[in-house]
Amino acid sequence: ETEDGKEKLSKMIELMDGFKASKVLFTASKLHVFDVLRSSKTGELQAEDVAQEIKASMKGTERLLEACVSLGLLQRTGKEYANTAMSRHFLLSDGPLSLQGYIQHCNELVWPLFTHLETAVREGTNQHEKAFGKSSDNLFQDAYYSRHEVKLRFMKAMHSIAKVSGRDVATAFDLSKYKTACDLGGCTGAMAYEFAKAHPGLSVTMFDLPEVIEMSGHFRPHDADDRVSFVAGDFFKDELPKADVYILARILHDWSDEKVHILLSKIAKACNPGCCVLVSEIFLDEDRKGPSRGLLQALSMTEGRQRSASEYSLLLKSHGFTTAQVKHTHNLLDAILCVAE
Numbered sequence: 001e002t003e004d005g006k007e008k009l010s011k012m013i014e015l016m017d018g019f020k021a022s023k024v025l026f027t028a029s030k031l032h033v034f035d036v037l038r039s040s041k042t043g044e045l046q047a048e049d050v051a052q053e054i055k056a057s058m059k060g061t062e063r064l065l066e067a068c069v070s071l072g073l074l075q076r077t078g079k080e081y082a083n084t085a086m087s088r089h090f091l092l093s094d095g096p097l098s099l100q101g102y103i104q105h106c107n108e109l110v111w112p113l114f115t116h117l118e119t120a121v122r123e124g125t126n127q128h129e130k131a132f133g134k135s136s137d138n139l140f141q142d143a144y145y146s147r148h149e150v151k152l153r154f155m156k157a158m159h160s161i162a163k164v165s166g167r168d169v170a171t172a173f174d175l176s177k178y179k180t181a182c183d184l185g186g187c188t189g190a191m192a193y194e195f196a197k198a199h200p201g202l203s204v205t206m207f208d209l210p211e212v213i214e215m216s217g218h219f220r221p222h223d224a225d226d227r228v229s230f231v232a233g234d235f236f237k238d239e240l241p242k243a244d245v246y247i248l249a250r251i252l253h254d255w256s257d258e259k260v261h262i263l264l265s266k267i268a269k270a271c272n273p274g275c276c277v278l279v280s281e282i283f284l285d286e287d288r289k290g291p292s293r294g295l296l297q298a299l300s301m302t303e304g305r306q307r308s309a310s311e312y313s314l315l316l317k318s319h320g321f322t323t324a325q326v327k328h329t330h331n332l333l334d335a336i337l338c339v340a341e
């Protein structure tokens with residue numbers, strides 16, 4: 001009874017303090033604490049050296065570093081602070097699996113939105129205007145792409161998630177019989193390059209709005225595969241590139257069922273029998289009791305919604321696609337493969 005009570009209390013404390021822990025991660029990341037520690041000769045620094053490097057107060061830095069230790073983001077031996085294996089893996093800005101881009105998006109965009117969660121819930125509306133003083137009828141063109149630095153930040157966020165989850169999504173299904181793929185709304189191309197890497201016989205066209213395509217050079221990998229090409233367009237209005245496999249990674253959750261139907265009917269028209277659609281999203285459990293990552297994301301209240309694998313399956317079925325396989329990757333994104341009849 002008391003043990004159970006203590007467990008409940010500690011769960012409560014974790015929930016009450018969760019926002020502080022997130023903000024510690026965002027702040028340490030923004031101030032480049034992890035990069036600074038990595039760049040030091042021994043990989044270790046004392047608080048006052050870190051304070052000097054990040055140009056912050058000694059008092060504040062010490063408290064930030066101690067909080068990071070308590071959260072498993074840093075380790076300390078005597079007076080020396082160092083990165084943990086987890087922070088080396090995910091928090092160095094140039095690491096192959098860096099989540100820095102996504103973390104800064106959370107800090108600068110999602111955090112202000114969630115500050116207005118109460119209003120969002122009361123009104124059932126997105127709080128972009130309240131948080132940023134600007135309305136956003138079109139999430140991408142108005143909210144993300146109207147200012148260069150905001151666009152770049154958004155693209156870096158997408159890039160980091162795609163880098164972390166891309167391999168698992170790209171290898172989720174056997175695509176060896178297909179020759180061409182089109183990654184619709186492929187953003188920086190990170191996912192497209194993962195598909196090319198995973199499937200030696202596949203050429204991948206990455207399709208996105210012109211504002212995004214013009215930045216693709218910024219995200220081009222050093223060993224860029226020439227089987228990946230870039231096409232600019234609007235997937236609601238323009239003709240879609242021809243392909244055997246259409247990839248929709250983190251696209252459908254942004255749109256209402258009505259818009260999803262517009263997009264899927266365009267894809268269905270472009271598909272011959274045997275062609276397929278690969279949808280990659282966080283799949284909600286069928287009883288909608290989790291995962292909380294998806295249910296929390298839904299509270300940003302875009303016009304879209306989070307769906308389960310069977311909901312995606314039904315949407316695709318209404319456009320003549322039969323679900324061939326569902327894959328829970330245990331990474332950030334799951335995947336479903338549906339074949340045109």
Ligand code: SAM
Pocket residue numbers: 140158159161162184185186187188191207208209212233234235236248249250251254
């Ligand atoms: N697929 C990428 C991934 O998983 O990393 C990016 C997903 S991001 C949430 C949505 C993408 O859809 C953005 O890159 C955005 O520019 C693109 N997009 C939004 N509206 C579009 C449209 N009308 N036509 C083409 N691309 C669009």
